[in-house]
Amino acid sequence: KAGVTQTPRYLIKTRGQQVTLSCSPISGHRSVSWYQQTPGQGLQFLFEYFSETQRNKGNFPGRFSGRQFSNSRSEMNVSTLELGDSALYLCASSQGTPSNQPQHFGDGTRLSIL
Amino acid sequence: GQQVMQIPQYQHVQEGEDFTTYCNSSTTLSNIQWYKQRPGGHPVFLIQLVKSGEVKKQKRLTFQFGEAKKNSSLHITATQTTDVGTYFCALNSGGSNYKLTFGKGTLLTVNP
Numbered sequence: 001k002a003g004v005t006q007t008p009r010y011l012i013k014t015r016g017q018q019v020t021l022s023c024s025p026i027s028g029h030r031s032v033s034w035y036q037q038t039p040g041q042g043l044q045f046l047f048e049y050f051s052e053t054q055r056n057k058g059n060f061p062g063r064f065s066g067r068q069f070s071n072s073r074s075e076m077n078v079s080t081l082e083l084g085d086s087a088l089y090l091c092a093s094s095q096g097t098p099s100n101q102p103q104h105f106g107d108g109t110r111l112s113i114l
Numbered sequence: 115g116q117q118v119m120q121i122p123q124y125q126h127v128q129e130g131e132d133f134t135t136y137c138n139s140s141t142t143l144s145n146i147q148w149y150k151q152r153p154g155g156h157p158v159f160l161i162q163l164v165k166s167g168e169v170k171k172q173k174r175l176t177f178q179f180g181e182a183k184k185n186s187s188l189h190i191t192a193t194q195t196t197d198v199g200t201y202f203c204a205l206n207s208g209g210s211n212y213k214l215t216f217g218k219g220t221l222l223t224v225n226p
Contacts, residue, residue: 033214043157043202043216056213090156098214099206100145102159 001026004093004106012112018079021109025072025093032074033098034066037088037108046089048098049074078111086113117141118205120217128225133190135220137203146186147204147214148177157202160188195224 005024013019025032034046045058049068066076072093078085088110092103117140127133137146145164149157161170163179163186170177176189190197200219 035216042218045213045215048213058213092157100162100164102147102162103149103157103204103214104159105156107156 004091004104006089006091006106006109008109009107010110010112012114013081014114015081015083017081018077019081019111020075020077021089021091021111023074023076023091023093023106025074025091026104029093029095029104030072031094031096031098031101032068032072033092033094033103034074034076035090035092036060037090038086043090046076050096081113083113085111087111118203118215118217120203120220122220123218124221124223126223126225127193129195130192133193133197133222134187135201135203135222136185136187137205137217138185139205141184143183144206146179146206148186148188149202149204149216150199151202151219152199155199160201190222193222193224195226198222198224 007022031050033048035043037043046060047057047066048055052068063079068074088108090105090108092105094101094103119138121136145162147162148160150160151157161177166183167181168179174191178187200221202219203217204214
């Protein structure tokens with residue numbers, strides 16, 4: 001079974017630009033969660049989607065948005081990029097409720113803002 | 115909001131020594147998960163604890179859930195260089211089933 005696939009693996013952008021990251025979950029997994037990982041703040045929850053519906057959102061500004069498609073693939077978008085958005089963005093999938101089922105993480109997208 | 119404290123932040127040991135990381139929550143937990151992230155890798159699920167006072171073992175790793183379900187620990191016996199990485203606890207207080215709150219992790223380095 002293929003694991004969680006995130007594309008692209010690396011991305012370099014400049015301030016003010018926008019970016020879209022993609023995540024394909026494990027086949028059969030309908031829940032996709034997104035996290036931002038930085039050395040100072042650790043893993044911070046961005047949002048979670050299930051059957052194309054956002055069920056929960058973390059404490060991030062509205063510049064961070066996401067969506068999920070009918071095939072469970074998910075995208076997250078960050079608009080008006082800031083230097084502080086430089087981070088590793090990880091997505092994780094699970095069969096159902098992420099709080100009580102193992103989260104399977106992708107390798108992440110490393111975003112650098114110049 | 116839910117607060118989670120994980121200590122220590124860093125731990126350096128000699129190969130063969132034991133290692134323990136602790137996770138404490140400000141609220142009573144429904145369950146707790148543990149993950150390991152190798153340098154340059156992504157978090158990998160290790161285990162989930164659900165019951166008060168639960169103890170689970172995986173080879174040299176022992177996981178405990180506190181009686182009050184507000185704290186947990188991960189203990190590694192006789193560390194090996196393959197144990198190097200960051201160990202995270204992830205919490206669900208029951209307020210929202212759709213969100214995991216991760217501790218900041220404990221980075222373990224092992225001197226061969």
